[in-house]
Amino acid sequence: MKEKKPKVFAVSGIKNSGKTTLVEQLVTRLTQLGYKVGVIKHDGHEFVADHEGTDSYRHKAAGAKNVIVYSKTKMMMVQEHEEPSIEKMIAYQKDMDIVILEGMKYSAFPKIEVVRSARSKESVCDPETLLAIVTDVPLETSVPLIGLNDIEGVLEIIKEKILSPLN
Structure with a gap:
């Protein structure tokens, strides 16, 4: 049986252009339309997934290379590694119909760019x-x-350029 691959596109733009707001709106509407949607967000800064004082932070500080925290309805894994490839992260989303990448303005993925007058006033993505x-x-x-x-x-x-093969 052939493994399903999600449709992937990016929502790009400069910092604070409104990418997260647009992704949030798209996730809401696509989910309402019956699609299973995953999101991968690029963070240009090193982020702390678990903060000081949590058990998982203490495990990492003690030297654990991988820590998984889970509950009845969620799971989070913090893993030390070299910068992961976007392809590997998309593979983690294999059960999704659609994966939205937030950021990735210089990638080869098809994208929708947010350009606002309050920020830049020009496109920064490859046409x-x-x-x-x-x-x-x-x-x-x-x-x-x-x-x-x-x-x-x-x-x-999105329906015309990304999803039409799904319909």
């Missing part, structure tokens, strides 16, 4: 990878421009 730009700025571009609050417009692009 060859852009599906659309979500913006409040009039830009000269060959890809569709979608208003910041037009989540249905963004969904139409």
Whole structure:
């Protein structure tokens, strides 16, 4: 039996451009439409998954290389390793229909970029990878421009360019 691979695209843009808000809205709507959605977020800074004082932090401080914390409904694994490949992280999401990458503006993945007048006023992504730009700025571009609050417009692009083979 062939293993299912999720459809993958990125929501990109500069820091504080509104990527997380757009991803949150997309996850909500795609889930309402019946898709199983996973998210992989790139953090340009080293983050602490478990903070000082927690048992898992204490285990890591004592020298554990892997720590898994779980409950009845969740699991989190903190693992020391070299920078993981995006392909490996996508493989962890193999049961999903769709995986949204937050960030990854310089990757080869198809992407929707957020450009806001309050931040940059220009696209920073490779035009060859852009599906659309979500913006409040009039830009000269060959890809569709979608208003910041037009989540249905963004969904139409995703359905047409990313999901059409799933339908």
